[in-house]
Amino acid sequence: MQAQEPLTILIAEDSAADRLLLSTIVRRQGHEVLTAANGAEALEVFRRQTPHLVLMDAMMPVMDGFEAARQIKVLAGETLVPIIFLTSLTESEALARCLEAGGDDFLAKPYNQVILAAKIKAMDRLRRLQATVLQQRDLIAKHHDYLLNEQRVAKAVFDKVAHSGCLSAPNIRYLQSPYALFNGDLLLAAYTPAGDMHVLLGDFTGHGLPAAVGAMPLAEVFYGMTAKGYGLAETLREMNAKLKRILPVDMFCCATMLCLSFQRRTVEVWNGGMPDGYLHRIATGERLPLAARHLPLGVLSPQAFDDRTEVQAMAVGDRVFLLSDGVIDTTDADDRLFGVERLQQLFAANREPDNLFAEIEQALHAFRGEPRDDVSMVEISLLEATQVVPSTPVYSDSGQSCPLDWSVSFEFRGATLKRFNPLPYLLQLLQEVHGLRTQGGAIYSVLAELYSNALEHGVLGLDSSLKRDAAGFASYYQQRNARLEALQDGYVRVHLQVKPQGAGGCLVIRVEDSGKGFDVARVMERPLDDVRLSGRGVSLIRQLGHNASWSDEGRSACVEFFWEVKA
Amino acid sequence: MTDQHVDREVLDALREVMEDSYPDLLDTFLTDSESRLHQLQKTADAKVLAEVAHSFKGSASNMGAVRLATLCQELEADAKGKSPAEIVKLVADISSEFADVRPIYEDERQHALTH
Numbered sequence: 001m002q003a004q005e006p007l008t009i010l011i012a013e014d015s016a017a018d019r020l021l022l023s024t025i026v027r028r029q030g031h032e033v034l035t036a037a038n039g040a041e042a043l044e045v046f047r048r049q050t051p052h053l054v055l056m057d058a059m060m061p062v063m064d065g066f067e068a069a070r071q072i073k074v075l076a077g078e079t080l081v082p083i084i085f086l087t088s089l090t091e092s093e094a095l096a097r098c099l100e101a102g103g104d105d106f107l108a109k110p111y112n113q114v115i116l117a118a119k120i121k122a123m124d125r126l127r128r129l130q131a132t133v134l135q136q137r138d139l140i141a142k143h144h145d146y147l148l149n150e151q152r153v154a155k156a157v158f159d160k161v162a163h164s165g166c167l168s169a170p171n172i173r174y175l176q177s178p179y180a181l182f183n184g185d186l187l188l189a190a191y192t193p194a195g196d197m198h199v200l201l202g203d204f205t206g207h208g209l210p211a212a213v214g215a216m217p218l219a220e221v222f223y224g225m226t227a228k229g230y231g232l233a234e235t236l237r238e239m240n241a242k243l244k245r246i247l248p249v250d251m252f253c254c255a256t257m258l259c260l261s262f263q264r265r266t267v268e269v270w271n272g273g274m275p276d277g278y279l280h281r282i283a284t285g286e287r288l289p290l291a292a293r294h295l296p297l298g299v300l301s302p303q304a305f306d307d308r309t310e311v312q313a314m315a316v317g318d319r320v321f322l323l324s325d326g327v328i329d330t331t332d333a334d335d336r337l338f339g340v341e342r343l344q345q346l347f348a349a350n351r352e353p354d355n356l357f358a359e360i361e362q363a364l365h366a367f368r369g370e371p372r373d374d375v376s377m378v379e380i381s382l383l384e385a386t387q388v389v390p391s392t393p394v395y396s397d398s399g400q401s402c403p404l405d406w407s408v409s410f411e412f413r414g415a416t417l418k419r420f421n422p423l424p425y426l427l428q429l430l431q432e433v434h435g436l437r438t439q440g441g442a443i444y445s446v447l448a449e450l451y452s453n454a455l456e457h458g459v460l461g462l463d464s465s466l467k468r469d470a471a472g473f474a475s476y477y478q479q480r481n482a483r484l485e486a487l488q489d490g491y492v493r494v495h496l497q498v499k500p501q502g503a504g505g506c507l508v509i510r511v512e513d514s515g516k517g518f519d520v521a522r523v524m525e526r527p528l529d530d531v532r533l534s535g536r537g538v539s540l541i542r543q544l545g546h547n548a549s550w551s552d553e554g555r556s557a558c559v560e561f562f563w564e565v566k567a
Numbered sequence: 568m569t570d571q572h573v574d575r576e577v578l579d580a581l582r583e584v585m586e587d588s589y590p591d592l593l594d595t596f597l598t599d600s601e602s603r604l605h606q607l608q609k610t611a612d613a614k615v616l617a618e619v620a621h622s623f624k625g626s627a628s629n630m631g632a633v634r635l636a637t638l639c640q641e642l643e644a645d646a647k648g649k650s651p652a653e654i655v656k657l658v659a660d661i662s663s664e665f666a667d668v669r670p671i672y673e674d675e676r677q678h679a680l681t682h
Contacts, residue, residue, distance in 0.1 A: 017596040017626045024585055024592075059621055088625045110577065110628040113584065 004121050010034045010051040012042035012068065013086060014060045018109070022055065022086070025113050029120070039063025046072050051081070053123055055107070058087045058098060066101035073102040080130035082123035086111075147208075154212055155181060161219045165189045166197070173357050174378040183374035184211035185324050186253075188219055190226040193427060193444040195262060195385070198226045198235070201322045201378055202255040202297075203274065214253060214298075217242050229424040229444050232259045232268050233307035236297070240305045243298030252298035256290070256322050260314075262385040263445060263540060266473075267320055270309045272296045276340075277322040279312055280353065287347055288312065290320070311477045313470050314382045319353065326374035327360070332367050342367075402434050404505055407497035414489050417455060423448055426494065433498055435505055435563035442544040443507070443561055449537045450511040450557050451492065456480060458513025458555065459490035464537075490514045504564040509545075510556060517553035524550075572668045577631030578675060593676045596630050600665060607642075607658045616654065617646040623661075630672075635664045 009031045013019040016037075023033045034049055036042035040063045042056065054072060058065040069083050085098040085106040098106050104126070105119055158181055167174060167189045176187055184204030191197055200222055204211045218239055225235040236257060243253055254273035261267075271277065273296035276289040294306055314320075323343075330338040346363055350356045357379055364375065408429070412422060427444050430436050436443060456462045460483045466476040495510040523538055542548045545559035585592050603623045610616060624639035642657045649657070 015599060015622055015626050017592060017599050018629055020588070020592050020595055021581070021585070021629055024588060028584060059618060088621065088628065109625045110631075113580075 004030065004117075004124065006030045006032060007052040007120070007124060008032045008034065008049065009120070010036065010042060010045055010049070010054045012036040012039065012054065012060065012065065013057040014038055015057070018057075018086075018111075022111060025111060025116065026055070026120075029113075029117055031120075039065060039068030042068045043071055043075075046075060046081075052127060053120065054081060054083045056083050056085050056103070058085050066097065069102045078130075078134055080127045082127055084119055084123065150209060151182060151212075154209060158212065158216055158219070161216055161223075162188065165223065166191055169197070171197075171381045171383045172199070172378065174376070175357070175361060176376045177373045179373045180376055181212045181215060182208055183326070184215075184253075185326070185374050185376040186215045186218065186255075187376055187378055188222050189380075190223050192226055192259075193229045193440050194448055195441050195445065197258075197260045197262075197380070198222070198232070199258045199260065199322075199378065199380055200255055201274065201324060201376060202253050203324050203374075203376075204253045205251050210251065214243060214247055214251065217246060218253065218297075225424075229427045229448075231421055231423075232257055232270055232309050234421055234424075236270055237302065237305055237307050240297045240300065241302045244301060247298050252296040254292075254296040254325075256292075258320060258322075258380065259309075260320070260380055260382060262383060265314050265316070265382065266311050267314050267382075268309045268311050269320075270294060270307070275323060275325050275328055277320060278347070279314070280319045280321060281315065282317045282319075282353060283315060290322075308481060311473065313467070313473045316382055316384055317353075319379050319381045321356070321379050322377070324374060324376040326372050327364065327377060330364055330368050330372055330375065338364065338367055402432055404433065404498065404500050407495065409496075410494045411491050412494075413491045414487055417459060417490065417492060418484055418487055422494065423451060426496070430496065430507070433505070433507070435565060436507060436561065439561055439563065443509075446541050446545045446559055446561075447509060447511075449540055450509065450559070451494070453537050453557070454492045454511050454513035454515070457518065458515030459492060460484060460487070461515060501562065502564075504562065507561040508558065509560070510558045512552070512556040515555060517555045520550045520554045572632065572634050572664070573671050574631040574633055581630070582675075582679070589679045590676050593672050593679075596626060597669065597672055599626060604662055604665060607661065611651065611654075613647040617643050620646065632664075632668050635661065635668060638664055 009026055011019060011022050011026065011033060012035075013022060014037050019035055019037070023035060027033050034045050034051055036045050038060045042054070042060075043063070045051075046054070054069075056065040056069055060068075065085060069085075072081060072083065082104045083102060085103045086109065087095070087098065087106050088109040095106060104123060107116055107119060165188050166172070167187065169189065169191075172189060174187060176185065177183075180187075184202075184206060186200070186202035186204065188200045188202075189197060202215075202218065204214050221239050221242055222235065225238060230238075239255075247253075252273075256269070256271045256274040256277050258270075259268040267279065269277070269290050271290055271292040272294035273292050276291045279288040279290060280286075281288070290310070290312075293308075293310075300306070328338060328340055328343070332338075342363070343360070346360055347356070350359060357377065360377065410422065410426075412420065423444070426447060427440070430443060431440060457464055460480060462476060462480055462483070466472045466479075491514045493510075493512040495508075495512075497508040499506050499508075538548075541557070541559055545561055548557070548559045550557050581592065582589050600623065603619055606619045607616065607623075610619075620639045620643035624636050624643060627633075627636040627639060638657065638661045642654070642661065646654065
């Protein structure tokens with residue numbers, strides 16, 4: 001047992017003999033003694049000397065022990081100054097009064113030295129315990145403030161990174177808490193150069209800063225690659241590799257990523273570990289679940305990562321609905337889950353698709369009361385392609401040294417066709433020509449269409465008429481993946497030529513493939529505004545570019561773009 | 568006889584604790600007690616009587632004067648309830664008891680000073 005540390009003890013006792021006796025006893029036990037003969041004196045001495053502990057006689061003239069004790073407790077504030085009442089009161093009521101007045105214990109007369117020493121020791125233990133508690137409380141408060149500030153800073157930085165997206169587009173509706181970032185919830189949206197829309201709803205493991213810190217590199221990859229025209233697969237591959245590299249082993253990001261194409265009227269989906277999304281087809285009322293078929297981002301090595309996506313057809317007005325698990329996991333006062341069934345019930349009961357979002361929000365609120373920070377929902381509708389107006393990107397160079405008279409040819413063969421998407425690189429090349437920049441979207445769309453036709457219909461030999469209906473659609477994309485996996489031979493050639501013309505210039509694009517070709521004359525006969533799911537590619541090329549023509553039995557396609565330099 | 572009035576063990580303990588200040592303690596007690604007795608004899612106020620008796624009881628018990636302490640307890644317990652005649656009798660008893668124990672403390676004092 002530790003020896004008692006010396007304390008400064010105040011003895012307030014009006015009887016001189018008792019005061020003398022007690023002082024001597026306490027001094028002999030190793031403590032420093034202050035004395036007072038009444039309550040008022042005791043208060044005065046306490047104010048001046050702040051003793052550690054007080055021995056207080058209950059009955060004193062001028063101010064009695066009870067009142068003095070009350071006032072001393074007020075002066076002490078948060079600090080514990082134990083007060084031991086000295087009393088020869090015997091009735092329990094009187095003894096209880098001592099404790100109610102703020103006394104921590106009492107000592108009976110005649111004074112017993114052994115008991116006194118034991119009580120002083122016990123009270124000192126409590127005193128030191130209180131001091132420790134206050135110290136730790138202050139430390140915790142300081143750390144808490146520090147943490148909050150760190151989060152504030154992190155959020156400010158992240159908002160700068162994240163705001164380059166298009167979440168405010170007219171076809172997107174979303175719900176997200178401002179603190180979603182610190183629950184790991186992430187919602188990103190951006191236009192591709194072709195006018196398609198990439199959307200990502202993610203859910204990082206963990207809480208607080210660890211959950212938020214992975215969001216920044218992920219957002220950078222998402223926005224950077226989407227702007228350059230990279231597709232879903234490449235962007236996912238890069239995001240996975242980055243997270244795998246930088247995050248600790250037990251951290252990862254569940255995510256659903258979409259590419260919505262207004263021109264092709266399709267949605268391409270990749271779901272790694274998120275709850276089912278839903279594709280709502282207005283015409284049939286069907287809600288197709290978009291289930292998770294992959295592991296979350298940041299789990300698999302780049303070699304093992306599976307970037308296979310699913311493609312579904314959409315009609316104008318159809319919606320894709322995504323949600324984070326905060327919705328399903330919302331619990332009520334009895335700890336019951338909101339669950340998928342309730343969500344399905346809401347779907348079934350919904351009459352007006354535009355109200356679905358609000359209905360779900362209301363149902364969650366009614367179920368739980370206070371909103372959770374990790375409830376995120378997003379609904380993306382397919383609009384007419386003409387209603388979509390992506391903002392034009394801004395460039396920083398002056399254009400004095402851009403190339404105006406040049407040509408380049410590429411041949412992409414077998415193994416490369418399987419794993420490499422040349423479109424972003426080709427687009428970057430063409431962006432060097434200032435005059436073409438305002439048409440970046442149209443050029444990218446045309447290039448993408450020509451390339452995909454050359455690859456899918458030409459090299460892989462897929463029949464575009466398969467894409468006549470929703471079931472055929474799924475079958476088409478399954479076959480595409482299978483044949484691409486098995487591809488050994490074949491090529492796609494891309495020729496680009498830029499020449500000055502008048503005050504501006506001309507870009508000629510020619511794409512050739514090693515396939516069997518098609519009946520050009522028959523396809524050209526179709527009217528331009530065909531609304532069938534298949535065969536829209538040719539219309540698009542003819543609408544967006546100039547002088548579109550096919551030769552070599554359909555194996556070679558050629559299209560031109562022009563620009564004028566404004567004075 | 569003296570053992571019924573004063574607890575010798577208490578005196579021994581006091582002597583051991585106070586060491587050289589033992590005579591001072593005895594002096595202080597005797598002076599205090601005289602003034603308390605005077606107060607008891609002078610006042611008729613029940614509240615004052617109870618307070619003084621209470622205080623006297625405390626010191627007396629600390630100093631080992633057990634009978635004196637008991638008498639003071641009696642006075643304190645029912646100062647209001649007693650008739651003036653009863654109070655006068657109790658105060659007289661207290662005074663008499665104090666007169667009996669006083670020589671014992673004076674002896675102690677003498678003894679401590681000379682040894």
